[in-house]
Amino acid sequence: MRMVSKGSKEFEWDWAREVIELHQSSLIRYATSILKDGERAKDVVQETFIKLCRSDRSQVEEHLVPWLFRVTRNQALDVLRKEKRMSRYEQPEVVESLADVSVDTIRDREKREAIDTLLQLVRALPGKQREVVLLKFQQDLSYKEISEVTGMTVSNVGYVLHHALKKLKQRWKMVEAA
Amino acid sequence: MEDGGGRMKKEPDMNKLDADDPRFTAKALNETLADSENAEIEASSQEEFEELQEFAGLLEKELKADKGDAMLEGERLEAIKSASSPKRKYTILQFPVWASTLAATVAVGFVTLVSIRTWQEGDSIAEQEMRNLSDDVMRGAATADGDAALLTVQEERDTDLPTEEAFVVTPASNESASSLYGEAKVGTAQDRLSELRSQAGKPATSMETQHPQAATVLNEPSQQAPVPLDTFQSTDPNVILRNRSRGAIQSQPNSIAAETESDMGFADEKEEVILLSPFQVAAGEFQRQEAKKGDFLVSNESGFAESSQGSRRTREQQAQPVLSLNRLSLALPPSPAPDYRIQREDSNREGYARIVENEFKNPLDHPLSTFSIDVDTASYANVRRFLNQGVLPPTDAVRIEEMVNYFAYAYEEPKDDHPFATLIEAASAPWKPEHRLVRIGLKGKEIEKADRPNANLVFLVDVSGSMSNPNKLPWVKESLKMLTEQMGTNDRVAIVVYAGASGLALPSTTANNKETILHALDRMRSGGSTNGGAGINLAYKVASDHFIEDGINRVILCTDGDFNVGTTDQGSLTRLIEEKAKTGIFFSAIGYGMGNYQDSMMEELSNRGNGNYAYIDSLQEANKVFVEDLLGTLMTIAKDVKIQVEFNPTQVNAYRLIGYENRKLAKEDFNDDTKDAGEIGAGHTVTALYEIVPVGIELETPSVDPLRYQTSDDRSRRNAVSDELLTVKLRYKEPDADTSQLLEFPFAQAPQAIEQASTDLRFAASVAGLGMLLRDSQHKGDITFSDVINLAESAKGSDTNGRRSEFVGLVRKARDLSMQNGANGRPNPVPSPEF
Numbered sequence A: 001m002r003m004v005s006k007g008s009k010e011f012e013w014d015w016a017r018e019v020i021e022l023h024q025s026s027l028i029r030y031a032t033s034i035l036k037d038g039e040r041a042k043d044v045v046q047e048t049f050i051k052l053c054r055s056d057r058s059q060v061e062e063h064l065v066p067w068l069f070r071v072t073r074n075q076a077l078d079v080l081r082k083e084k085r086m087s088r089y090e091q092p093e094v095v096e097s098l099a100d101v102s103v104d105t106i107r108d109r110e111k112r113e114a115i116d117t118l119l120q121l122v123r124a125l126p127g128k129q130r131e132v133v134l135l136k137f138q139q140d141l142s143y144k145e146i147s148e149v150t151g152m153t154v155s156n157v158g159y160v161l162h163h164a165l166k167k168l169k170q171r172w173k174m175v176e177a178a
Numbered sequence B: 001m002e003d004g005g006g007r008m009k010k011e012p013d014m015n016k017l018d019a020d021d022p023r024f025t026a027k028a029l030n031e032t033l034a035d036s037e038n039a040e041i042e043a044s045s046q047e048e049f050e051e052l053q054e055f056a057g058l059l060e061k062e063l064k065a066d067k068g069d070a071m072l073e074g075e076r077l078e079a080i081k082s083a084s085s086p087k088r089k090y091t092i093l094q095f096p097v098w099a100s101t102l103a104a105t106v107a108v109g110f111v112t113l114v115s116i117r118t119w120q121e122g123d124s125i126a127e128q129e130m131r132n133l134s135d136d137v138m139r140g141a142a143t144a145d146g147d148a149a150l151l152t153v154q155e156e157r158d159t160d161l162p163t164e165e166a167f168v169v170t171p172a173s174n175e176s177a178s179s180l181y182g183e184a185k186v187g188t189a190q191d192r193l194s195e196l197r198s199q200a201g202k203p204a205t206s207m208e209t210q211h212p213q214a215a216t217v218l219n220e221p222s223q224q225a226p227v228p229l230d231t232f233q234s235t236d237p238n239v240i241l242r243n244r245s246r247g248a249i250q251s252q253p254n255s256i257a258a259e260t261e262s263d264m265g266f267a268d269e270k271e272e273v274i275l276l277s278p279f280q281v282a283a284g285e286f287q288r289q290e291a292k293k294g295d296f297l298v299s300n301e302s303g304f305a306e307s308s309q310g311s312r313r314t315r316e317q318q319a320q321p322v323l324s325l326n327r328l329s330l331a332l333p334p335s336p337a338p339d340y341r342i343q344r345e346d347s348n349r350e351g352y353a354r355i356v357e358n359e360f361k362n363p364l365d366h367p368l369s370t371f372s373i374d375v376d377t378a379s380y381a382n383v384r385r386f387l388n389q390g391v392l393p394p395t396d397a398v399r400i401e402e403m404v405n406y407f408a409y410a411y412e413e414p415k416d417d418h419p420f421a422t423l424i425e426a427a428s429a430p431w432k433p434e435h436r437l438v439r440i441g442l443k444g445k446e447i448e449k450a451d452r453p454n455a456n457l458v459f460l461v462d463v464s465g466s467m468s469n470p471n472k473l474p475w476v477k478e479s480l481k482m483l484t485e486q487m488g489t490n491d492r493v494a495i496v497v498y499a500g501a502s503g504l505a506l507p508s509t510t511a512n513n514k515e516t517i518l519h520a521l522d523r524m525r526s527g528g529s530t531n532g533g534a535g536i537n538l539a540y541k542v543a544s545d546h547f548i549e550d551g552i553n554r555v556i557l558c559t560d561g562d563f564n565v566g567t568t569d570q571g572s573l574t575r576l577i578e579e580k581a582k583t584g585i586f587f588s589a590i591g592y593g594m595g596n597y598q599d600s601m602m603e604e605l606s607n608r609g610n611g612n613y614a615y616i617d618s619l620q621e622a623n624k625v626f627v628e629d630l631l632g633t634l635m636t637i638a639k640d641v642k643i644q645v646e647f648n649p650t651q652v653n654a655y656r657l658i659g660y661e662n663r664k665l666a667k668e669d670f671n672d673d674t675k676d677a678g679e680i681g682a683g684h685t686v687t688a689l690y691e692i693v694p695v696g697i698e699l700e701t702p703s704v705d706p707l708r709y710q711t712s713d714d715r716s717r718r719n720a721v722s723d724e725l726l727t728v729k730l731r732y733k734e735p736d737a738d739t740s741q742l743l744e745f746p747f748a749q750a751p752q753a754i755e756q757a758s759t760d761l762r763f764a765a766s767v768a769g770l771g772m773l774l775r776d777s778q779h780k781g782d783i784t785f786s787d788v789i790n791l792a793e794s795a796k797g798s799d800t801n802g803r804r805s806e807f808v809g810l811v812r813k814a815r816d817l818s819m820q821n822g823a824n825g826r827p828n829p830v831p832s833p834e835f
Helices: A009-035 A038-054 A057-082 A086-090 A103-107 A109-114 A118-123 A127-138 A143-150 A154-177 B022-028 B043-065 B074-083 B097-120 B124-142 B190-206 B226-235 B253-264 B278-282 B284-298 B309-329 B378-388 B400-406 B473-485 B514-523 B532-545 B570-582 B599-608 B619-628 B630-634 B667-671 B712-719 B759-774 B785-794 B803-819
Strands: A002-004 B090-092 B153-156 B166-169 B239-241 B273-275 B368-372 B420-429 B432-444 B455-462 B492-498 B502-510 B552-559 B586-592 B613-616 B636-647 B652-658 B678-681 B685-694 B726-733 B741-747
Touching: A009 A038, A009 A057, A009 A127, A009 B074, A038 A057, A038 B074, A057 A143, A118 A127, A118 A154, A118 B043, A127 A143, A127 A154, A127 B043, A143 A154, A154 B022, A154 B043, B022 B043, B368 B652, B368 B667, B378 B400, B378 B613, B378 B803, B400 B685, B400 B759, B420 B636, B420 B685, B420 B726, B420 B741, B420 B759, B432 B636, B432 B678, B432 B726, B432 B759, B455 B473, B455 B502, B455 B532, B473 B514, B473 B552, B473 B586, B473 B619, B492 B514, B492 B532, B502 B514, B502 B532, B532 B552, B532 B570, B570 B586, B570 B599, B586 B599, B599 B613, B613 B619, B619 B630, B630 B678, B636 B652, B636 B667, B636 B685, B652 B759, B667 B726, B685 B759, B759 B785, B759 B803, B785 B803
Parallel strands: B455 B492, B455 B552, B552 B586, B586 B613
Antiparallel strands: A002 B090, B153 B166, B239 B273, B368 B636, B420 B432, B432 B685, B492 B502, B636 B678, B636 B726, B652 B685, B726 B741
């Protein structure tokens, strides 16, 4: 066991401050995508930064971005678990799952309105796919970073992303054709 | 055929990628592939490849546009900053891998044990939950990192039954600092946690102790290690250091670490760093309550009988001062995270915010009790629904003040210019005759139907798929038809529906076109998902487009409350409603249906919008809300009504507000006109009950330790005045005013038995009694369902609408249910030995 002491407060805070400014909105957005509640997302992100401040900078810095996302994710999932809302995370956000959306239904005007943006198509993805897509395209994380955040293996990330994209592309084509 | 096979053995076309290969996608996303995987795109797939790249670009653009610019508020930053104080030292525990494996094994075993037990209790949700947990643990164990692992012990799910407590041991990789310190939350499982920990930690006995000088102990006040505690608290309010080994530590700072180490055999045991997140601070009350609940349950489980009441109390007392410190520095979220209790299957998606019952308070320490009035009645209708279905309601669905306020009381109307009259009465408490029950009753001015200002109503109707049940949308239609029938020619009605997409089903129409309105109501169909946010925006727009000066402008939401607020999160939704209330457009929430009913959300929304909240469990109830009480529902005659009661310590030994748990205000809020509070509608009655322990009667609830700097001699204040029991102060604003008016009512009354009290007080007391029994309140004394029935029977009065008789019927049902309790009772024990 060893003990890590921290450097001067000013120095650490300046650094933390920079990190916060740079990453807060991404993290809040990400936590919101899990929690569906902006205020609680902020609570979680606040907690992430507190953890950051309490961490040894040298240990965190190299993997800063995946670290931040991972801590945020774990906490957000904890919140869901506590509130027994995990099922909401796992299921597509669009209640009526578009998993088996067909060309016929997509021509249905009402449905089309509900899913006429790519964003909504992404929302209709199952939890894991949605999350990976958001991390990749909204947050610009690499496969490896996504694997660090979510605990999936890199090849699993590749697999999930591949299928998510395939599905999205296919549905997007249908929407455009309709 | 796998790509891991190495280059030598590869067949030539292994280096070709087609569109079905995940690597194809990876390459399209410019992901660097390993050399061995750096394959060519087959000519036939080239087109598809470019298409995919193009699509990826589009997706990125679209998602980035949605990125948002939410920022942490200044106070949150302050909280983070104060938490980054360098004064504290951190410990990284690096266990040999066998230690963490052992710990993981113990945890897995425990989790499994708990899963089984939980399963035996027949609670399917908890079971699933535990499976998730076990999975986590398994995964954690499987990925344990080579020679060193960081150990995070998290007490999981401290919110429900003790049997569900579990500990997740997550070995994390070295580089991940998410677990740079041991973190444990306060909760019910303290004792078991320490048991488990000491088991898990035994192998670590030999580990060297870290910075013993930091082993500040926050123990009983008399045992405080004086200096370190002081500096500690003053420099970092966010952290509590506490000792795990109860009572073992004396006030000798230097010996503490060693003693603890040998005691517990676990190097980390000597300190416990508790981070108080905003959730936790907000939930501070709730945790204390939990501790008590734990006591009760613990006594049922001999295995953990060692956790004594005393030790828990000690912890509660420890937590208190630090919690209050935190209030200064930590940003409290505007809405504390609601907590969802385990529900039975039929209601397993219903959400109720946890209610922590008010405790007795000593008027010397807390002379003032401040709360916002609440005219909501939803809880009673919801409880009635449960009982009529033959199940006892979940504890947190029972809000006593809403049950009491469901009934109209024959309070006298105001004779002066004030919009409401105040009537105070006292009698002995039926559940504890030596205590006194004080009722504060408010009666809003009645308004003649003809005098009602014109109304501009926008119905915001949830037509999402979940509303298709026969008791949801069809009832919404019926209710709104009833209401439409009450509208005059100068009133306006509009209907906004929302589901996946929101739309205007009926533009604002004057109410003389009743046929048009009724037709539009009939046309509403359910289907699609819910995006409440967009619908609310549209509803407010319609309402403000047709705003009637000096009229009733109101958005009325009809939903099962299962909101998918989409891009608009709940925070901004409540802010929107709050903003709009300031412009004169008030908000009402009417709840329908069951199964996924989101009570907490509905209450929150209506509270913010100067509105009321009712639950429709039958068409009769719809008639009550939309026809009988329509004026009260629609017409606010006073807003932000706050009550502050000052108790006279020469008369009152202790007091307790019954109900209103989620309406409590800080004493400073009373005079703060910017603080929102409840509204009174025309003709409404509002009732609040206090239970008072008169001077001379010992209070069973233990009080805090004697103060160090104030002696009981300071109680010479007691000689100050009079035989008055208390003084009720009220503040309210006229519906369109920004400044409040103050009313004061000192109250003195000779003690009288409950039997001599007015019918209204007796009846209100019986309703509170039922509420306390259903909540299994620790203050319920020796009252039984039969007592409640007798009391209510004696207090029916004229009961023109039959509601009081119906109440008596409900109490009978509750009595029968609690007698056969067990099979379908709720998870917490409902004792009724008297039957």
